Amino acid sequence: MNLYNKNKTLTLFLLSLMFQIPLLAQVGVGTEAPKGADQLFNGKKGSLKRNWTYWEGPRIAASLPIKWEIVDDPVDKGQAVSANDPAAAGGKYGAADIVTKKKYTDFRLHVEFLIKNEGGNSGVYLQNRYEIQILDGDSTTHGMAAIINEQAAPYEVYNGLGKWNAYDIQFRAARFDEHGKLTEKAMTTIYFNGKKIHENVSIQKVWGGPNSGLDGGRNGGEGITNRPGGIKLQAEGHEVLFRNIWIERLKLEKADTDF
Template sequence: MLKRLTLTIVLAGSVTLAFGQVGVGAKPIKGAKVYLDGSKKSLKKNWTYWEGPRFSAEMPIKWPEVTDPVDGGKAISSNDPAAAGGLYGAADIVTKDKFEDFRAHVEFFIKNEGGNSGVYLQNRYEIQVLDGDYGDHGMGAIINEQIPTSEEYNGLGKWNAYDIVFKAARFKNGVLVEKARTTIYFNGVKIHEDQPIQQVWGGPNSGLDGGNDGGKGITDRPGGLKLQAEGHDVYYRNIWIKKLDLDGKSTDF
């Protein structure tokens, strides 16, 4: 069977595929919405705190706008004071828009050794952002389930990019009939191909359904893209998302 992957251009750290660019600097595909351009204005417009059981921050969002150490532009830091000491769930932010199937691009920069954050698909399934670790809880992992097929992290002080196609879990008459699935590129290289995701990890403080049957009780509620605060200087910019309809389709691209 022919794959839908077509390499056409390599330019400025990004790679153009049949389904748009992947890699650092990838531009939004047609129909995508930019959710974070690195400015406080875009943060305020498109994001809010996730008010889970451990939530202890106060609006407006306290994630600071910082100067991009590489390009001199703007970026947003995940170093919210309410999450100091690794209190994930205390000051995580989530898009105001909620999603089922989608294509997303997320760029992140880790300033210090051991810098820790996370990208949550549908505010449920964590794709790890963690300097200095490689494994099922390390960089690029579908947390606690799948390690990336290769190590593509650019390292401290450099921008990195996740390009993601996500398909939400499917239900029939309220019963789960198909697990969520995802394909992910890391810095332009495919590290997960149409992988099923089994559950939510980390308990009720981690996201939607985290406290439901130990994270196995997935529901059909749509959820936003969430970024995790753990009291570290992890910067984000160039986040864009397009809603998709993947009924009967793979996430591979």
């Protein structure tokens, strides 16, 4: 076999492997939005104004325009947004949380965050219902990367203070029958800094009461409705920064969020 034929054979073999073996999803800090995804925040003030608003829950104390400050990225070039809204001083969640103007059902979400000080606290809410916790120093079911109050995460995956971290989340919304009765609970798979920490976890309820998000005040958080919801970021009076937030709409027919 001549050199040309050897190279051609090798190329065909490698191509066959590519189509037989599924490529791993790109996850972790710096992951770029795929084509067609919504870039929810790119570090610019215009992006914040265009895509986000205050969540008008029962404890709302802030008023537009959004007071979350655009700051210089303390690690890399570019800018980020700080969750330290003055209306939320003292840990008053629900007073100045921001939520996307668009609403979503099934999706893939990427969020990068940096905690500047010990005990820094915030959260990422899926459909403005289900909180994925951001909390420095806590490894419990109420702590870092936990599906709040239900599923703890391995704390050692956290990069620590002053460093960027990334959540990559695939989410399937709860399902309902034609009468509005809940038939399948919401489900999620989550990577934290590139490591899979939750796989096909069913989320049982909305925690935190009516100030936490949609349906939080309905039947103790178990009265989930079929209303789509936005992505919400929590303000609790802490210097938690966010950047590179994007979301891709999906249609997950089967109860499987693994990726």
